[in-house]
Amino acid sequence: MASIRVRRETNTLYIDFRYRGTRCREQTALKDNIANRRRLQRILKNMERDMRAGTFSYRQYFPNSKRAEQIEPETKVPSPPSADDISRSLIRSTPETSGLTEPLTTVISDSPLFTDFSDQWFSEREIGWKSSNQIKVRDILNKHLIPRFKGRRVGDITKTDILSFRTHLAKDCRGGKGLSPARINQILNILRQILDEAADRYNFTTPYRSIKPLRVPRTQVDPFSLDEVKRFLEIVPTAYRNYYIVAFFTGMRTSELVGLKWKYVNFGRAEIEIRETIVNGKPDSPKCEGSERAISISSVVSQALRDQYDKTGAYGQYVFCTRHHKPLNYRNISRRIWYPTLEKAGLRRRRPYQT
Secondary structure, three states, rough: EEEEEOOOOOOEEEEEEOOOOOEEEEEEEOOOHHHHHHHHHHHHHHHHHHHHHOOHHHHHHOOOOOOOOOOOOOOOOOOOOOOOOOOOOOOOOOOOHHHOOOOHOOOOOOOOEEEHHHHHHHHHHHOOHHHHHHHHHHHHHHHHHHHHHHOEEHHOOOOOHHHHHHHHHHOOOOEEOOOOOOHHHHHHHHHHHHHHHHHHHHHOOOOOOOOOOOOOOOOOOOOOOOOHHHHHHHHHOOOHHHHHHHHHOOOOOOHHOOOHHHHHHEEEOOEEEEEEEOOOEEOOOOOOOHHOEEEEEEHHHHHHHHHHHHHHHOOOEOOOEEEOOEEEOHHHHHHHHHHHHHHHHOOOOOOOHHH
């Protein structure tokens, strides 16, 4: 009785059987998973059928095996098949050369389509993510991963596919302009999580092994000098001066500034508590657990907040808000206020994060 076994040191499958009183072992390059075991099981059934009928040919099943010459030294096989050795690849065989009832290339993988599994993976995990992370992951899936692997089964994606995709992101993603290493790492990290989970569920070896993240250049910090801060505050429109005083002299993130509520401002203790943020126009929690904190404020910041309270304290809950008492849109502020003010003040162009 033939059986399928695994070579532990390589995690690859081999066929163990007896023929003409000799124990035979034929190694393959197939990794140990359910799909590959089923592929080999089809071969074993055909081998056993041919053995019972007396029509089994060792050379037809294993044309390049050294044992074939020992067992069938007189057998003449008309023109050896041009396909790769079935004992090594088992993927290019045909019924005529291997005794199979169907080509192995037509055997459908048991793993699901990438599109279906990535949607399932997302729905199972989104409950544990912040809304901002849900948006970010869904954006990566819709813009990059699903278009690239649409129609592919998760168990059929190879390391070569991943490396080719990474090259595409680095060179050709946006009309010949590639993405940054940090962004590529974000995208591939989501792909890795999906493939690792699929490999665990459907018992195949993840192709993501030994692929390291791209090296990300260190972020260049370009802080403002005190003279530059003064110059900026002299030029910025009056309606936004308090906003930028708080930004420059507390180090709060933009999402924390636009999400700041009066209930978190304590003038008595001269503190601001960071408990909420606004991300993509929606209330959210701070970036991470350590981001929930209390910030001691200077007299300059305290005075700016008192001035701001005279403007918005009686209208709503947000410290900095629109005329309709809604949270500010930080992208809109950057476009309409931040960058034009830098230009008017003759200052280098910087991201608002540099405050």
